[in-house]
Amino acid sequence: xxxxxxxxxxxxxxxxxxxxxxxxxxxxxxxxxxxxxxxxxxxxxxxxxxxxxxxxxxxxxxxxxxxxxxxxxxxxxxxxxxxxxxxxxxxxxxxxxxxxxxxxxxxxxxxxxxxxxxxxxxxxxxxxxxxxxxxxxxxxxxxxxxxxxxxxxxxxxxxxxxxxxxxxxxxxxxxxxxxxxxxxxxxxxxxxxxxxxxxxxxxxxxxxxxxxxxxxxxxxxxxxxxxxxxxxxxxxxxxxxxxxxxxxxxxxxxxxxxxxxxx
Numbered sequence: 281x282x283x284x285x286x287x288x289x290x291x292x293x294x295x296x297x298x299x300x301x302x303x304x305x306x307x308x309x310x311x312x313x314x315x316x317x318x319x320x321x322x323x324x325x326x327x328x329x330x331x332x333x334x335x336x337x338x339x340x341x342x343x344x345x346x347x348x349x350x351x352x353x354x355x356x357x358x359x360x361x362x363x364x365x366x367x368x369x370x371x372x373x374x375x376x377x378x379x380x381x382x383x384x385x386x387x388x389x390x391x392x393x394x395x396x397x398x399x400x401x402x403x404x405x406x407x408x409x410x411x412x413x414x415x416x417x418x419x420x421x422x423x424x425x426x427x428x429x430x431x432x433x434x435x436x437x438x439x440x441x442x443x444x445x446x447x448x449x450x451x452x453x454x455x456x457x458x459x460x461x462x463x464x465x466x467x468x469x470x471x472x473x474x475x476x477x478x479x480x481x482x483x484x485x486x487x488x489x490x491x492x493x494x495x496x497x498x499x500x501x502x503x504x505x506x507x508x509x510x511x512x513x514x515x516x517x518x519x520x521x522x523x524x525x526x527x528x529x530x531x532x533x534x535x536x537x538x539x540x541x542x543x
Contacts, residue, residue: 415444
């Protein structure tokens with residue numbers, strides 16, 4: 281077996297491992313009480329997501345892309361994509377996990393909105409060059425094998441002047457520090473690929489774009505996922521104390537590095 285064939289086989293095995301992991305790990309599934317696939321299930325996960333990510337509707341105008349062709353890379357079960365579709369965008373969602381694509385279709389049916397979905401690798405998309413006005417990839421770069429390849433693919437499929445929205449985990453964040461101090465692993469650290477980035481690394485990955493703006497987001501909110509004394513201490517003391525501090529001291533510690541880039 282040649283080195284090239286071996287490398288290709290290893291890559292295929294890697295993507296299969298990613299797909300298998302996310303077929304088994306629906307994001308935030310542990311907080312759901314309604315049957316999977318029902319409208320109540322999707323609404324419950326939507327409410328939890330946007331309680332946890334309170335910043336997201338402030339920095340992403342989900343209703344601001346009416347009539348635009350919008351692609352979400354790593355769409356999961358379509359929580360954010362439903363919001364874009366409800367705002368009038370012509371949406372497409374791709375994901376390596378076939379179960380995610382199946383649930384995305386159900387989510388759209390339950391909310392009576394339309395979208396196109398396909399199992400696809402965001403590092404090697406089958407779309408033509410300059411196919412989309414907007415590409416959204418929130419929380420995907422940290423779980424893919426080659427984030428630079430994914431960022432380059434996003435650039436390729438964007439129309440000139442189009443907008444890319446990325447989110448990656450901040451290596452220098454408050455949440456990583458709390459995880460170390462409390463010896464509590466972060467969600468999905470057991471994924472086949474898991475990484476965090478500095479702001480410089482995020483800018484480096486998006487260097488092809490003509491304009492890049494980066495913001496630090498996702499500051500402490502009370503956890504509903506964890507229980508016990510650690511959760512009590514976190515919610516009752518840390519969250520309150522942290523949010524009393526001025527943002528000029530803590531702003532660089534946001535867990536989410538949001539990048540808004542123009543092609």
